[in-house]
Amino acid sequence: MGVKRWLDAWPVFRQLTGTDPLGRGKAAQSARSAGLGSRTESADRVAGSVCPYCAVGCAQRVFVKDEKVVQIEGDPASPISRGRLCPKGSASKQLVTGPQREQRVLYRPPYGTAWQELDLDTAMDMVADRVLDARRKGWQDTDEDGKVLRRTMGLASLGGATLDNEENYLIKKLFTALGALQIENQARI
Amino acid sequence: MGSNMAEAHPVGFQWVMEAKARGAKVFHIDPRFTRTSAHADQHVTIRAGTDIAFLGGVINHILTHDLDFREYVTAYTNAPYLLSERYQDTEDLDGLFSGYDPYTAAYDASSWSYASVPMEEQPGRLLKEVSAPYQHGAGGPFIEGAAGGIESDPTLEHPRCVFQVLKRHFSRYTPEMVERICGVPQELFQEVCRAWTENSGRERTTALVYSVGWTQHSVGAQFIRAGSIVQLLLGNIGRPGGGIFALRGHASIQGSTDVPTLFNLLPGYLPMPDVTHEDLTTYLDGVRGRGQKGFWGAADAYMVSLLKEYWGDAATAENDYCFDYLPRINGDHGTYRTVMDMVDGGKVFGYFLLGQNPAVGSAHGRLQRLGMANLDWLVVRDLAMIESATFWKDAPEIETGEIVTERCRTEVFFFPAASHVEKAGTFTQTQRMLQWRDKAVEPSGDQRSELWFFHQLGVRLKERLAGSADERDRPLLDLAWDYETEGDEPSPSDVLRHINGIDLRTGRTVDGYLDLKADGSTVCGCWIYSGVYANETNQSRRRTSRFETGPYDAEWGWTWPLNRRVLYNRASADPQGRPWSERKKLVWWDAEAGEWTGRDTPDFEKHKPPDYKAPAGASGIEALDGDDAFIMMRDGKGWLFAPAGLADGPLPTHYEPHESPMRNLLYGQQGNPVRKVYGRPDNPSNPAPPEAHSEVFPYVFTAARLTEHHTAGAMSRQLPYLAELQPELFVEVSPELAAERGLRHLDWAHVVTSRTAVDARVVVTDRMAPLRVDGRVVHQVWMPYHWGPTGLTKGDVVNDLIGVVADPNVFIQESKVLTCDVRPGRRPRGPALLEYVADYRRRAGITTETGTRIATAGGHIERAHIEPDRPEEPS
Numbered sequence A: 001m002g003v004k005r006w007l008d009a010w011p012v013f014r015q016l017t018g019t020d021p022l023g024r025g026k027a028a029q030s031a032r033s034a035g036l037g038s039r040t041e042s043a044d045r046v047a048g049s050v051c052p053y054c055a056v057g058c059a060q061r062v063f064v065k066d067e068k069v070v071q072i073e074g075d076p077a078s079p080i081s082r083g084r085l086c087p088k089g090s091a092s093k094q095l096v097t098g099p100q101r102e103q104r105v106l107y108r109p110p111y112g113t114a115w116q117e118l119d120l121d122t123a124m125d126m127v128a129d130r131v132l133d134a135r136r137k138g139w140q141d142t143d144e145d146g147k148v149l150r151r152t153m154g155l156a157s158l159g160g161a162t163l164d165n166e167e168n169y170l171i172k173k174l175f176t177a178l179g180a181l182q183i184e185n186q187a188r189i
Numbered sequence B: 001m002g003s004n005m006a007e008a009h010p011v012g013f014q015w016v017m018e019a020k021a022r023g024a025k026v027f028h029i030d031p032r033f034t035r036t037s038a039h040a041d042q043h044v045t046i047r048a049g050t051d052i053a054f055l056g057g058v059i060n061h062i063l064t065h066d067l068d069f070r071e072y073v074t075a076y077t078n079a080p081y082l083l084s085e086r087y088q089d090t091e092d093l094d095g096l097f098s099g100y101d102p103y104t105a106a107y108d109a110s111s112w113s114y115a116s117v118p119m120e121e122q123p124g125r126l127l128k129e130v131s132a133p134y135q136h137g138a139g140g141p142f143i144e145g146a147a148g149g150i151e152s153d154p155t156l157e158h159p160r161c162v163f164q165v166l167k168r169h170f171s172r173y174t175p176e177m178v179e180r181i182c183g184v185p186q187e188l189f190q191e192v193c194r195a196w197t198e199n200s201g202r203e204r205t206t207a208l209v210y211s212v213g214w215t216q217h218s219v220g221a222q223f224i225r226a227g228s229i230v231q232l233l234l235g236n237i238g239r240p241g242g243g244i245f246a247l248r249g250h251a252s253i254q255g256s257t258d259v260p261t262l263f264n265l266l267p268g269y270l271p272m273p274d275v276t277h278e279d280l281t282t283y284l285d286g287v288r289g290r291g292q293k294g295f296w297g298a299a300d301a302y303m304v305s306l307l308k309e310y311w312g313d314a315a316t317a318e319n320d321y322c323f324d325y326l327p328r329i330n331g332d333h334g335t336y337r338t339v340m341d342m343v344d345g346g347k348v349f350g351y352f353l354l355g356q357n358p359a360v361g362s363a364h365g366r367l368q369r370l371g372m373a374n375l376d377w378l379v380v381r382d383l384a385m386i387e388s389a390t391f392w393k394d395a396p397e398i399e400t401g402e403i404v405t406e407r408c409r410t411e412v413f414f415f416p417a418a419s420h421v422e423k424a425g426t427f428t429q430t431q432r433m434l435q436w437r438d439k440a441v442e443p444s445g446d447q448r449s450e451l452w453f454f455h456q457l458g459v460r461l462k463e464r465l466a467g468s469a470d471e472r473d474r475p476l477l478d479l480a481w482d483y484e485t486e487g488d489e490p491s492p493s494d495v496l497r498h499i500n501g502i503d504l505r506t507g508r509t510v511d512g513y514l515d516l517k518a519d520g521s522t523v524c525g526c527w528i529y530s531g532v533y534a535n536e537t538n539q540s541r542r543r544t545s546r547f548e549t550g551p552y553d554a555e556w557g558w559t560w561p562l563n564r565r566v567l568y569n570r571a572s573a574d575p576q577g578r579p580w581s582e583r584k585k586l587v588w589w590d591a592e593a594g595e596w597t598g599r600d601t602p603d604f605e606k607h608k609p610p611d612y613k614a615p616a617g618a619s620g621i622e623a624l625d626g627d628d629a630f631i632m633m634r635d636g637k638g639w640l641f642a643p644a645g646l647a648d649g650p651l652p653t654h655y656e657p658h659e660s661p662m663r664n665l666l667y668g669q670q671g672n673p674v675r676k677v678y679g680r681p682d683n684p685s686n687p688a689p690p691e692a693h694s695e696v697f698p699y700v701f702t703a704a705r706l707t708e709h710h711t712a713g714a715m716s717r718q719l720p721y722l723a724e725l726q727p728e729l730f731v732e733v734s735p736e737l738a739a740e741r742g743l744r745h746l747d748w749a750h751v752v753t754s755r756t757a758v759d760a761r762v763v764v765t766d767r768m769a770p771l772r773v774d775g776r777v778v779h780q781v782w783m784p785y786h787w788g789p790t791g792l793t794k795g796d797v798v799n800d801l802i803g804v805v806a807d808p809n810v811f812i813q814e815s816k817v818l819t820c821d822v823r824p825g826r827r828p829r830g831p832a833l834l835e836y837v838a839d840y841r842r843r844a845g846i847t848t849e850t851g852t853r854i855a856t857a858g859g860h861i862e863r864a865h866i867e868p869d870r871p872e873e874p875s
């Protein structure tokens, strides 16, 4: 190690000779932190997104590296949020990458005391069968006066305020075609 | 009012601070001193649930001092119109309007009509259940023959004109009365009146913000009506800096109302058909009305285009575009009704929960959980495990023995959902702006989007029914379900294209709803979103930096309708089409060019001059005169008085909350006489005057959000950052109440209602000020409501305290005000809890009839009213 490099590794020397006389910045930096780069700089790409919590609709920039989300920040270009995120929006990386995220379909049979794993495809088929069954059991052709109802009261759904417009559209469309009416979301709560 | 914006919409609140920095005065009127109050110029403490008394006081102040914006009021509101001689006001009937039927607890609204456009008499039950306001979408109810001209008095002096009726209706809402009811000192109340009126008019405008602090009441729709009346009288609607802002709570709750997952609506606020709609024509007549003005006149184009989107080639002119395929509603099919049907058994067999956790997030959590425990099957789709998926093993009812795992029959499927960065699509934020999100990464494991799930479900259902000859399966078999795909799911942009609308002759997207046709040549999934994919370009994906554009020309996202920022902005110009003032100019008539122009997209037909008079016999859009600024309304006017469309009266009236420590000081009628009450053993009410024993639950309870958590907590209680920022459930009480009940700061206490008791840490704070109300002291208690039995931070479910009582217009529960008791120490556990609460009920004399004797004016006090399961036939 040359004398110059040896001296430069000494924070006091850097503080006395460099541009940081108070020793609060560069002078105090360790070799490790000098070598660190920000996750936003090393990301492979950035996706334009929107905070999933409240209806202010703050814009987010989602940084991706190796097909994983490495950082989520506010987007300064947004005329709504001007780059800001509140604690919830700022925590949204934990929301999408945290260990609380479930990965597998889980199934609790009637009277069961524990979850079981279930294959996604099997689960979808089971749900499809049950939808038709509930639809049939709750079917009403007409009311007492013979007026057309053409509906089922056998199944219901709650949710949508956290979902995309495109998703809400398909949900309402499919349930309507099934004759299911009791399709509701947070807007009534 | 009714909003803690700094806490619940923190980043949006920066604009309030920006306005304040530029000289705007900020008033915060709320039961509690909050983060919002801390930044306001003035906080006004109000007793929860008395906002109509307060706003009625403001209206009375405006009218008695002639402070309304008279030119605006005369030109753009229905103030001059004469009302029917049959109309009787709450002043005449001790708090009721004409047409009340105590047996059905409903109104026949026919006497509330304009004099020259009489309505047919309708038995009240029919109005409340079958042709109730929730069926009119945003178009409002129709008033027969509005386009033909309505008898009016432009001087506003006729005793039966709306203006004079309004004056009389609110004449007893004096500052003294506001003080006695709301607990707001008169000087403070008058300061608000002064500031509001002085800051309105030609040169200035005032904005009003509310949130669910206004909607979650048994008179919620009327709170908002009261705010609208003030804003209309002061000329604050359709003008820059004015308006009423409903701040909504979820990323796309606005979107899920526009493109509804709601029982009573089809996309774009078209009503869901009911049993009276025999065919498309009767349905459309109901939406357009005969001889009505306005843009609902084109409802045939909106509806036919929707039916064409739903059923594609199967929908033809000959078969009414498959109108018959639509299921019919005939009453309240709202979420609380459905949950009671689950509890009762034998009606609802399967339930989907999509990013929603009613075991914690809906009022009366116990009822929700007991309902879920009594199903054939339940499908839960969420990011993380939630209480609504695990009730069979960890609900509070397991501890009390009301749910026994081994005897709980519900089959539960949990599907992990894709998060907002793992799928592309649009959210509609609170100012109606659609913003597109790109997909950042693929979801992992079994995580899937709702788009994938429902598309797959549809495909599988179609397979199972293929070849079925059963007529009831036709709607599913004929359903257009062939969106372009991206990987194994429908392309969200293609779904958005279909929502926008496509011209079938060219195959290209339409530019807006004006291009939609009623002849089957266009498809459109949601007419108000038409334009979001104009020119085959996803307009919601625009992200031009704010540094490059101004507020109105912003190319950022896309705002419905037609990228318009201020609705009804024709009213920003005077009747002659000139801006009311240079300072407040927004949209005006350019006579030379012969068109409306300005900073915003004009909310008016571009080439219709301000002095235009519609020809006799015209209807719909054509019937709008050049000064009919309120183009969606049936008469082209802003409604001070609602001649139809509300179940509980044409004018807002102060009623006490369902559970209140006070008698109504204004009328014999105590609470909303039309509110929906359900006298069930599993849904008891705390008594309120004139019933006895209200002192058993002496305090006013209200609940709300924290910045650091999100509604039922599924997206926040599990995150280390957020759980650490707000680690524990607490209850805020005043020092005076703490002394009265022996509560110590940071010790445990429990809050009790006739439903249950919940534990919380005590926060003694003067943010909760005791109120002096009609000569006595009323204490208010506040809790956040995000906790449940799982997550990194756990706590009791605050919503378990709340019973189900609903607004009759929109069926939203009264969860922002109830009564309670508070006691030091922790609540009893297990079966002892049930006994503890039962003892409270005994002491308060509570039976299933408590709270159901809702008609208390004019000697009807004896009769209990309970919402029937099914609408009764009109007698």
Ligand code: SF4
Pocket: A051, A052, A053, A054, A055, A056, A057, A058, A081, A084, A085, A086, A087, A088, A089, A090, B009, B010, B011, B012
């Ligand atoms: S960052 Fe906060 S204020 Fe912005 S949208 Fe998200 S939750 Fe709302």
